[in-house]
Amino acid sequence: MKRFLGLFIIILMSATAFAGSTSLFLKSGRIDTSAKTATQLKARVGSNPYYVAQFPASEMRLYIVQFNRPIDSGIKDLLSRHNMKIADYIPDNAFVVWTTGFQMNALQDSSIQWKGIYQPAFRIDNKLKNSKAIKLKVQISLYPFVDPRVCRFTLADVGATIDKVGISGWGSTFLATVPVSMLPQLARVPGLKWVEIYVAPELHNVQTDVYLKGHRNGLKNEASHNIMNAAPMWSAGYTGASQIAAVCDTGLDVGNVDSIHRDFYNDSNNDGHNDKIVAAYALGRTNDWSDDQGHGTHTAGSVLGNGAKSNGRFKGTAYDARLVEQSVLDSRGGLGGLPSDLNTLFQQAYDDGARVHSNSWGASVAGQYDTSAEQVDQFMWNHKDMVITFSAGNSGVDSNRDGVVDMDSMGSPGTAKNCITVGASESNVNQNVGYWGTWWPDSYPTEPIKSDNVCDNADGMAAFSSRGPCDDGRIKPDIVAPGSNIISVRSQDSSADTGWGVYDDWYIYEGGTSMSNPLTAGAATIVREFFIQHEGITPSSALVKASMMNGAYDMYPGQYGTGSTKEQPSTRPNSVEGWGRVDLGNTYLPSAPVQMKYADEGTGLNTNGTKTYSWDVSDGSVPMHVTLAWTDYPATTSSSKQLVNDLDLTVQSPTGTSYYPNHLGGADHTNNVETVDIASPLTGTYTIVVKGYNVPQGPQPFALVGHAGFGTAAPDTTPPVISAVSANPSYDSAIISWTTDEAATSTVEYGTSSSFGQTAAPTGYTTSHSVGLSGLTAETTYYYRVRSKDSSGNESVSSTFTFATTAEPVTPTSFNDDMESGSSKWTTAAQGSTPWAITSSSYVHSGSHSWFSADEPQVKDDMLMTQEV
Secondary structure: OHHHHHHHHHHHHHHOOOOOOOEEOEOOOOEEOOOOHHHHHHHHEOOEOOOOOOOOOOOEEEEEEEEOOOOOHHHHHHHHHOOOEEEEEEOOOEEEEEEEHHHHHHOOOOOEEEEEEOOHHHHEOHHHHOOOOOEEEEEEEEOOOOOHHHHHHHHHHOOOEEEEEEEEOOEEEEEEEEEHHHHHHHHOOOOEEEEEEOOOOEEOOOOOOOOOOOOOOOOOEEOHHHHOOOHHHHHOOOOOOOOEEEEEEOOOOOOOOOOOOHHHOOOOOOOOOOOOEEEEEEOOOOOOOOOOOOHHHHHHHHHHOOOHHHOOOOOOOOOOOEEEEEEOOOOOOOOOOOOOOHHHHHHHHHHOOOOEEEEOEEEOOOOOOOHHHHHHHHHHHHOOOOEEEEEOOOOOOOOOOOOOOOOOOOOEOOOOOOOEEEEEEOOEEOOOOOEHHHHOOOOOOOOOOOOOEOOEOOOOEOOOOOOOOOOOOOOOOOEEEEOOOEEEEOOOOOOOOOOOEEOOOOEEEEOOHHHHHHHHHHHHHHHHHHHHHOOOOOOOHHHHHHHHHHOOEOOOOOOOOOOOOOOOOOOOOEOOOEOOEOOHHHHHOOOOOOEEEEEEEEEEEOOOOEEEEEEEEOEOOOOEEEEEEOOOOOOOOOEOOOOOOEEEEEEEOOOOOEEOOOOOOOOOOOOOEEEEEEOOOOOEEEEEEEEEEEOOOOOEEEEEEEEEEOOOOOOOOOOOOEEEEEEEEOOOEEEEEEEEEEEEOOEEEEEOOOOOOEEEOOOOOEEEEEEEEEOOOOOOEEEEEEEEEOOOOOEEEOOOEEEEOOOOOOOOOOOOOOOOOOOOOEEEEEEOOOOOEEEOOOOOOOOOOEEEOOOOOOOEEEEEEEOOO
């Protein structure tokens, strides 16, 4: 009977084909869901061990349902009514569902284009299926509705060795060495999501046998922060003091909070405790987070080192920020401390308050969207306020000897959609330190790269920087920052490497996208602070990303001219520089007439939803840049197209001309960052439309950022409006609370008279103010008023209020008697002769004696009383 039902289901599913999209984009190959598909797939059953004819109809299994229109709520409701659990989205317009064959048979609707088995063949990397190896280390993913023990049992049955297991809300992952001949059996595990060849991650610093000989000011770098234009942000007070950033790397200096390199030390409370390090984790070596490689110390210094050992000269971009250090270096010098599920890595730092996470490592996968990239997108989808940065990799080479660095070398997890993937531009040194062709003759054998100085042109790319695009055509990297010959903190561990050369006892030179990434992570840290303190909002990661990319400096055409060896293939965006080089000052504190506009839309859009903005350009002498970015739902690793929620950006000029993003003549259905650049905008009102083209996992929040001659903003002369002032006193303290209509400082003046005399003023800008007063006197009337000043210096002062502290609580006198001392502490009374007496009877009591009174009828109101307490 089971056999008959299974065949019946397959016949019905194969016959269900309607007009509409007829493509399923899978890494195993594009599936044409026309009427011929059933015959083609059925022919593979029996001849191909990765295909099955049917699943037992009563058992839960994975199926695909494709629809003939973009996904809307009606389609998802249809699946829900049939008790189908949506597991993943596959382009075009298809869901992977977890259900029974019976339910699949019952699913009938005019919106269905095709439905069928989610074949095991679709979930195994082609490189695995075609491998001639005997055993391979693989990464295995299962959906969360499957007990991971099922996979454990199967792995044991096929003779696999499990190295790591990770479990999160997204499912379970296994790192295991598996006999290749047993992969067909593994592929049939119920709820299997994906199996791929494991590529070990590596650090993204570039090794060279040529070392710089400069010591103690021997080289005069144009500081990376000058190239990134960080000084205006620092001068405005955005140094990261209110932020926590995490660095996942080899470790930090000597691995001791108290004796750490002074660039990572700050005793802000003068209590002898290092407040700069929030937490440090040894994930690869037991109780050891020291850095005997030197890499992690250097990268952490670029994020937030305070420059104490250089009088501030070599400080990090967010030099006042605090640190969560995650050391993943193992005892063999690898990155074995990385978990098989990166969600757990990011969650640890997030729980400690980090909202920027820097990673200068990755796997060389040539643009593939793999399990690690998916895990980055998973975490960021669930934590839309977390900025995660990754280095792009150092796989840039000129293998075909045409004088242009080859494309398609992007590393993972930098291939993730939602992180900021950072490539490397050159720094600028005022003397010759060597040439690309001298340092790496096999990689750069042809002019003009061969004879180019490795760090002499801030508008050029570092040759080693990995190029995009990703395998699905997405533009990567997102942004670039200086990455050649970067000075940062030197690990004091005696075994630590000295990179590209020693500067002095406290700093070394290094190179790679490992170096450009932390500079950018530090930039993202002070960008968050800018939005919180200057704008009074907590920005989404999409807003941080969109604004940094929108305001980035376009390095086109690069350092080699516009001929056949042109470095940048086009103006931004492109897959060499991404959207350009980090430019903090001109992005967030631009000079007139340029202004920045933005929208951080947390509610988001569903399919066919739109959001329209009207932006007035009053000065057409400067370009207009509009960028849309969103933290997209994670793609399934089996899909060959990674965009899930597809939003479209259109910019319409005052005369009705429509502009489309990313050099396209129409909508972009590939990237989750879209930019329209207009070199010479007209004056007048521009209409910006964001539309939900296809949002299967919605609603989709987004961020929109623009820079243009929006007009010189009138000076802000309006002070903040103070309201809802209140006091909550105790006998020795009080909490004073109030709100303002814009981000402002918090100051309370208070005292026992209307002259006040005392002040409490915590740092920072906020709209919800709460200031604690301590050391107050009980039962005393206090006078107070509050002050708030906005970022333009406009200050408001409230009226004078009063509160009274409460009475100091009286500590009650306790009565304690072990009943060993007779009746001196007790009084007895009764109407009649009292029968009370101390006895050493066996009645339940805590001491050796107890009071006892016989129950005599002639005695009334028999009482035993303590002394007054």
